[in-house]
Amino acid sequence: MDQSNLKKRAEEILATAYSLSDALANLGLPEPSFEHGLPAILDTDSVQSEAGNGRQRLLQMLDEFRSLLTEPTLMLTPELASLRNPLISVHSIVRLGIAESFPPEGASVQDLAKKLNINHSLIRRLLAHGATHHIYYEASPDVFVHTAASRVLAENEGMRKWILIGAEELIPATLKTAEALVEFPNSEEPEHSGWNAQNGTNLPIFRALAAMPDRAKTFAGAMQWHAMLPGFAPKYLASCFPWGSPENSDAGLTVVDVGGGLGHVSRVLANHNLAVSCIVQDSPDVVLQGRDDLPQALHERITFQAHDFFLEQPVKGADVYILRLVLHDWSDKYCHKIITALIPALKPGAKVVINDRVVPGRHEAHYLVEREARDYDMYMLAFQNAKERTANDWVALLKAVDARFELTKVFQPPGSYLAIVEATWQG
Numbered sequence: 001m002d003q004s005n006l007k008k009r010a011e012e013i014l015a016t017a018y019s020l021s022d023a024l025a026n027l028g029l030p031e032p033s034f035e036h037g038l039p040a041i042l043d044t045d046s047v048q049s050e051a052g053n054g055r056q057r058l059l060q061m062l063d064e065f066r067s068l069l070t071e072p073t074l075m076l077t078p079e080l081a082s083l084r085n086p087l088i089s090v091h092s093i094v095r096l097g098i099a100e101s102f103p104p105e106g107a108s109v110q111d112l113a114k115k116l117n118i119n120h121s122l123i124r125r126l127l128a129h130g131a132t133h134h135i136y137y138e139a140s141p142d143v144f145v146h147t148a149a150s151r152v153l154a155e156n157e158g159m160r161k162w163i164l165i166g167a168e169e170l171i172p173a174t175l176k177t178a179e180a181l182v183e184f185p186n187s188e189e190p191e192h193s194g195w196n197a198q199n200g201t202n203l204p205i206f207r208a209l210a211a212m213p214d215r216a217k218t219f220a221g222a223m224q225w226h227a228m229l230p231g232f233a234p235k236y237l238a239s240c241f242p243w244g245s246p247e248n249s250d251a252g253l254t255v256v257d258v259g260g261g262l263g264h265v266s267r268v269l270a271n272h273n274l275a276v277s278c279i280v281q282d283s284p285d286v287v288l289q290g291r292d293d294l295p296q297a298l299h300e301r302i303t304f305q306a307h308d309f310f311l312e313q314p315v316k317g318a319d320v321y322i323l324r325l326v327l328h329d330w331s332d333k334y335c336h337k338i339i340t341a342l343i344p345a346l347k348p349g350a351k352v353v354i355n356d357r358v359v360p361g362r363h364e365a366h367y368l369v370e371r372e373a374r375d376y377d378m379y380m381l382a383f384q385n386a387k388e389r390t391a392n393d394w395v396a397l398l399k400a401v402d403a404r405f406e407l408t409k410v411f412q413p414p415g416s417y418l419a420i421v422e423a424t425w426q427g
């Protein structure tokens with residue numbers, strides 16, 4: 001567990017920081033700054049590089065160092081979690097409209113107070129708290145300017161929606177999870193979750209949201225934004241799966257994007273390989289919107305179909321059935337039903353491609369990598385009594401559905417949070 005002392009850790013941090021700084025200087029790139037953020041080469045989504053790996057390693061070592069110097073009692077207190085959580089001010093900054101009203105050139109607290117008709121001391125407190133997380137910077141007394149992070153908040157509606165979903169749906173649901181677990185121990189039903197305890201409804205989250213259009217809209221917008229966050233781009237699925245090269249456009253490949261939302265993943269796949277035709281399946285309202293948004297150039301190769309994925313798959317004999325970020329929304333009982341519903345449609349050799357997290361096994365990855373997956377495991381528990389799965393969980397799930405599923409690939413594309421779990425139908 002504890003393999004090295006402070007000096008040794010510090011030396012490793014120093015050496016890695018020097019290498020990173022030198023690598024950037026050699027490439028003529030600026031160092032990261034709070035004002036401008038990271039140079040593109042260090043983005044999670046950029047091509048793997050020595051500099052990018054150095055950044056990753058530094059983040060891990062620094063977290064270890066910091067945790068090592070934190071009092072053990074503080075590690076367990078809610079205050080520590082909130083100390084590290086900018087959400088406690090950023091949520092109000094978004095809700096009160098401060099984020100989107102904040103001008104590109106910066107603003108005084110008094111001007112913002114006048115513009116938004118909000119008490120200036122409250123605005124000051126909120127911005128000053130954000131600034132302790134490098135979200136805004138107090139350039140002179142009572143005058144705040146943007147940092148790279150606050151600029152994202154000002155410029156991206158999707159980011160603001162993501163904050164609202166985090167603060168108003170997700171975190172409250174996690175805080176009610178224990179209550180739900182006590183009331184419904186071992187339940188696999190989605191409506192027995194923390195989100196239900198928080199919202200006082202017996203309907204599973206997505207059915208309940210269907211009757212709350214404003215919240216549903218915020219949720220859908222946040223999900224769309226989520227797909228663009230570093231590490232979640234559909235490009236990882238496109239580039240890592242053997243779709244063939246774009247030149248190889250003569251052999252057609254039919255892909256069914258099950259629970260494919262508005263079709264953004266299918267768009268990337270179709271653009272990646274001209275041989276691919278996609279059928280995007282989702283609920284009727286989502287399908288209508290996806291169809292409306294589809295660029296004309298893709299009309300011939302992407303079609304939409306309303307389909308409930310718990311019912312028998314209507315597209316028979318396709319080459320690939322994709323389940324991207326679908327199964328982690330459901331407990332094993334319901335995943336079993338979703339996969340079983342595919343079987344009547346599968347031809348021998350058909351692929352079922354699951355694009356979801358694979359939670360690392362014990363000590364297989366740095367704890368921060370595992371924590372990211374395990375955080376989402378807790379979120380899925382809180383929302384739908386669902387879960388993230390380890391490689392063994394995926395194997396067990398597929399085998400439990402039908403032994404004719406052969407696991408042919410488990411691949412974690414570098415940079416991506418989502419892995420590719422490919423099963424080939426041997427029936």
Ligand SMILES: C[S@@+](CC[C@H](N)C(=O)[O-])C[C@H]1O[C@@H](n2cnc3c(N)ncnc32)[C@H](O)[C@@H]1O
Pocket residue numbers: 206223227258259260261262265281282283286307308309310323324325326329
């Ligand atoms: C987390 S989203 C994933 C969307 C997309 N696959 C992606 O990777 O971004 C889950 C999707 O499942 C859809 N969904 C939920 N229940 C469904 C059902 N019973 N039948 C079909 N789609 C469903 C939702 O509407 C949503 O678009």
